Amino acid sequence: MTNGVMMQYFEWYLPADQSLWRQVAEDAIHLAARGVTGVWLPPAYKGQAGVDDVGYGVYDTYDLGEFDQKGSVGTKYGTKEEYLAAIRALQDAGIQVYADIVLNHRMGADSKEKVAAVETAPNDRTEAISDEKDIEAWTRFTFPGRHGKYSEFIWSARDFDGVDWDERAEKASIYKFAGSDWDQAVDKENKNYDYLMGADVAFSNPEVVEELTCWGEWYVAVTNVDGFRLDAVKHIDFHFFPWWLGYLREKFHREFFAVGEYWSANLEDLKTFMETTRHCMSLFDVPLHFTFHQISHSNGQFDMRHLLDGSLVAAFPNQAVTFVENHDTQAGQALESVVGDWFDPIAYSVILLRPQGYPCLFYGDWYGVPAKDSPGIRDVLEILLEVRKNRVYGTLHDYFDHEDVVGWTLEGDDEHPGSGTAVLITDALGGAKSMYVGIRHAGQTFTNRLAAFASEPSVPAPAPPASGDDSSAEEPPAPPAPPSPREDVVIGDDGFGLFSVGDGSVSVWVPAAAMDAAMKPLPDQKTGRDSGVLLGDEVVFPDAEDDVPGEAPSATGNGDPATGEAAPEGGTP
Numbered sequence: 001m002t003n004g005v006m007m008q009y010f011e012w013y014l015p016a017d018q019s020l021w022r023q024v025a026e027d028a029i030h031l032a033a034r035g036v037t038g039v040w041l042p043p044a045y046k047g048q049a050g051v052d053d054v055g056y057g058v059y060d061t062y063d064l065g066e067f068d069q070k071g072s073v074g075t076k077y078g079t080k081e082e083y084l085a086a087i088r089a090l091q092d093a094g095i096q097v098y099a100d101i102v103l104n105h106r107m108g109a110d111s112k113e114k115v116a117a118v119e120t121a122p123n124d125r126t127e128a129i130s131d132e133k134d135i136e137a138w139t140r141f142t143f144p145g146r147h148g149k150y151s152e153f154i155w156s157a158r159d160f161d162g163v164d165w166d167e168r169a170e171k172a173s174i175y176k177f178a179g180s181d182w183d184q185a186v187d188k189e190n191k192n193y194d195y196l197m198g199a200d201v202a203f204s205n206p207e208v209v210e211e212l213t214c215w216g217e218w219y220v221a222v223t224n225v226d227g228f229r230l231d232a233v234k235h236i237d238f239h240f241f242p243w244w245l246g247y248l249r250e251k252f253h254r255e256f257f258a259v260g261e262y263w264s265a266n267l268e269d270l271k272t273f274m275e276t277t278r279h280c281m282s283l284f285d286v287p288l289h290f291t292f293h294q295i296s297h298s299n300g301q302f303d304m305r306h307l308l309d310g311s312l313v314a315a316f317p318n319q320a321v322t323f324v325e326n327h328d329t330q331a332g333q334a335l336e337s338v339v340g341d342w343f344d345p346i347a348y349s350v351i352l353l354r355p356q357g358y359p360c361l362f363y364g365d366w367y368g369v370p371a372k373d374s375p376g377i378r379d380v381l382e383i384l385l386e387v388r389k390n391r392v393y394g395t396l397h398d399y400f401d402h403e404d405v406v407g408w409t410l411e412g413d414d415e416h417p418g419s420g421t422a423v424l425i426t427d428a429l430g431g432a433k434s435m436y437v438g439i440r441h442a443g444q445t446f447t448n449r450l451a452a453f454a455s456e457p458s459v460p461a462p463a464p465p466a467s468g469d470d471s472s473a474e475e476p477p478a479p480p481a482p483p484s485p486r487e488d489v490v491i492g493d494d495g496f497g498l499f500s501v502g503d504g505s506v507s508v509w510v511p512a513a514a515m516d517a518a519m520k521p522l523p524d525q526k527t528g529r530d531s532g533v534l535l536g537d538e539v540v541f542p543d544a545e546d547d548v549p550g551e552a553p554s555a556t557g558n559g560d561p562a563t564g565e566a567a568p569e570g571g572t573p
Contacts, residue, residue, distance in 0.1 A: 003388050004358055006038040006098070007031065011364035012327040013371035014076070016051045021078035025089035032093040034382065035389035038257070039090055040229045040360070043100040044075065044083050048108025051076050054327070055100060056231065057198070059108040060143050061215055062150045064222075069145035070108060087223055096226035098257065099219070103212055104232040105198035106155060109138035112167055115157045116178035125174065125182060125192040132178050136167035139199050150218060153211045160199040180204075185276065187234035187262075187269065196235045203237040216248050220256075227257030230281065234262045234269075238276045245280050259283065259321045259358075263328075263335060265290040267310050274316065282319040282358065284326075285312040289337065292324060292347040296340030300428030300504070304406045307350070317356035324348055325362040331372055342504055345380045345453070346425045349506045352388045353423050354408065355396060359388075383449050384508065391421040391510050399435050404428040405501060411438035418514025422446060424485075424501040430457025432482035432500040439495040446489045446497060447512040454485040455502030488512060 009024050024039065031039070046063035047053025050070035055077075063069055064080040073079065078086075087097045115137045119130040141155035161183070162176040174195055176182065182194035183203050194200060202208055219225075230241060241260070249256055258281035262273050265287050274283065288311040295302040313320035324347040328335040339347055344365060351359040361381065368376035394411035405426045412420025422435050437446070448454060482500045483489075485507045489497040501507040 002037065003035070003355070003392055004037040005035050005352070005385065005388060006040055006321065006358060006360040007036045007366070008040045008323075008326055008360055008362050010042040010054075010077075010327065011362070011369055012054055012330050012333060013369055016076045018051060018074045018076065018078045020076070021082035021086040025082075025086040028086075028089040028093040028095060031090075032095050035385040036095060036361070038096040038098060038226070038358075040098045041083075041086070041100060042077060043102050043231075044077065044223075046070055046075055056102055057107040058102045058105065060141070060146060061103075062218070063143070063146060067143075067145040067149075069143065084223065087225060091224075091226070096257065097223075098227040098229050098259070099223065099225040100231060101216075101228045102231040103201060104196055104235050105200055106141060106160075107198035109140055109155075109199065110142045110144060111138075111140040112136045113139050113157045115139065115175075117162065117166075117175040118178065119173045120162075120176050120195075122174060123190055125176075125190050125195060127191075128176075135163075135169065135175055137163045137175070137177075137199070138165065138167065139163065151211070151215065155199075159202055159205055159208050161202045161204075162195055162200050164195075164197065183237040185238040186236065187264070189234075189264075193235055194237075196232055201236075203240050209240065209243070213244060213247055216244060217251060220248060220252055226254075228259075230258060230260040232263075233260035233273070233281075233283075234264065238273060242277050242280045257282070262286065267312060267315060270312055271315065274319065279319060282321050283312060284360075285320045285322045285357065287311050288313060288320075288322055288351075289324065289329065289339075292339045292343065292350075293329075293337045295427050296343035296347075298427070300404065302427055303403045304425070304427055305400045305403060307400065307406065313357040320357045321360050322351035322357040323360040323362065324351065325365060326360075330364065330369070341374075341377075343427070344377050345384075345450070346427070346504075346506045348377075348381060348384055349423055349425060349508060352384045353392055353421060353508065355392060355410070380450065380453065387421055387449060387508055387510060390416065390514075391419045393419040394438070397436055399433055402431075402433070405431040405433060407433055407435055407499065407501075409435045409437045411440060412511075418511055420511060422489075422497065422499050422509040423506065424499050424509075425506045426501050427504060430455070430482060430485070430500065430502040430505065432457070432498055434496050434498050436494075436496050437491060441491045441497075441511060442493050442495055444491050445512040446491060446499075446509040447515070448485050448488075449508045449510055450506060451486045453505070454507060455505055456484055456486075457482040457500060457502050 043055025044064050045061045046059045046069050047055055047057040048059045049057055051072045053076055059070060064083055065074040065078060066080040090097050114134050116132055117135050118128040118132050121127040121129050139157040139160055161180045164174055165172055182192045187193040245258055260281045260283050262270055262283050263286055267287050270283050308314045313322050324339055329337045331338055365376050366378050366381060368374050392410055393416045394413040397409045399407045407424035409422040410420055420437055420441055422437050424433055485500045485502050489499055491497045499509055
């Protein structure tokens with residue numbers, strides 16, 4: 001079984017040049033060779049801003065870049081034909097494709113309607129703060145450019161619970177439609193967090209549920225995607241997705257992997273959602289992301305023994321999609337919570353080099369974000385991916401026993417020759433730790449795969465003399481310096497080795513003898529032809545020209561594509 005890795009293949013500030021679908025198709029073999037087994041693509045349908053819409057201002061979910069609407073035929077990322085070609089290219093390379101599904105709201109209506117509504121309090125959506133009155137709401141979606149192709153369903157005020165703009169009064173507020181109510185089985189922030197933006201879809205309307213189910217069936221038949229990233233699930237009636245996913249899984253006899261975006265740092269909120277939805281999907285580990293964010297801005301004051309406390313991956317390891325950054329956490333976004341650059345390699349080692357969870361790489365960390373002058377950390381990620389693909393197997397041993405320097409080891413197994421690893425991280429001063437990697441490695445030499453990026457651990461200062469001590473007494477000797485993380489480590493007969501890490505960094509140790517066996521050609525991003533071999537910390541160019549196929553994990557709808565393990569019993573709707 002191959003360790004799975006998902007990649008979010010977009011970031012917020014990509015240029016609106018309609019090239020992403022072509023780019024990812026060209027990139028497919030390259031990604032597979034490096035160990036990427038699943039790709040999350042951005043929303044593929046027409047948004048209210050046309051080519052400038054990232055995809056979350058949903059206008060017409062049947063327009064995948066096929067119709068002249070909102071000022072263009074293609075979306076920000078390309079045309080329907082290019083989208084379908086990208087999906088095929090990824091799947092041909094052994095990579096699963098996850099579609100971004102945004103069903104919570106609609107935006108960019110074609111015309112207005114007069115609707116009776118009341119204003120509700122921003123911090124208490126159950127409290128009316130005005131009398132009932134008529135407003136002009138942008139709620140009628142006729143899709144004139146599509147002419148009824150694929151669906152003749154016309155969205156109108158009856159299909160929504162509320163909006164945030166009264167055209168008649170030219171006033172922004174949260175308007176709940178008379179005769180309607182917010183969905184009740186939603187997050188309880190603001191007393192009821194059904195309303196998020198735009199025209200809020202009424203999931204209590206049976207005709208709406210029927211239309212969204214028909215659309216889901218159409219979308220899967222047309223695209224043949226392998227799963228879904230489900231947007232804003234905390235704002236959607238919790239009973240909808242167990243039905244919707246269950247219907248599609250039964251209809252197509254496929255286990256469609258699904259991961260929901262429930263944006264809360266509170267693990268109990270995520271647990272409640274998972275229990276209510278009968279574990280029909282995985283969730284992004286938002287609590288762990290916020291821990292990374294906190295550590296990276298704490299100046300070494302975080303107690304690293306509690307790194308995984310309150311995380312979804314600790315509570316539900318088979319249903320946690322772990323991540324460091326995404327498009328919403330980027331600078332300038334509503335959910336901005338950027339993880340400090342210095343901590344990114346440490347955070348990625350936590351999600352990539354532990355067996356629990358399904359880790360998700362962020363496009364901006366791989367390719368950089370030119371709009372924000374961020375170069376990314378692809379050189380480090382290349383190495384961590386190789387280690388995850390080939391070394392992260394066997395029995396896990398945790399060493400979360402120090403407030404700054406913590407680590408873990410995996411012993412490796414017979415199924416993966418050369419496997420086994422030792423990882424040491426710190427958010428402050430470096431140090432060393434004796435860790436067990438297994439008797440199977442006794443006498444072997446381990447080398448630090450990140451030695452080229454390693455700093456030396458600082459030598460701790462000697463303890464100051466106690467108050468009242470004779471100043472003429474000899475100063476206490478300084479503590480011995482930890483070994484250099486650039487030096488190899490020989491494993492003792494007892495299976496232990498003394499591993500070290502530099503200040504504010506990560507060390508990743510693997511059996512040195514396995515490095516030669518790791519030499520495999522890496523296909524070029526553009527052509528798919530072999531461009532070199534990742535050996536140690538550099539790319540070498542051999543004569544061999546054999547492609548390296550990627551191998552996708554065995555993903556199940558409510559299991560763990562990272563390991564192929566099933567979810568808790570009773571998880572399938």
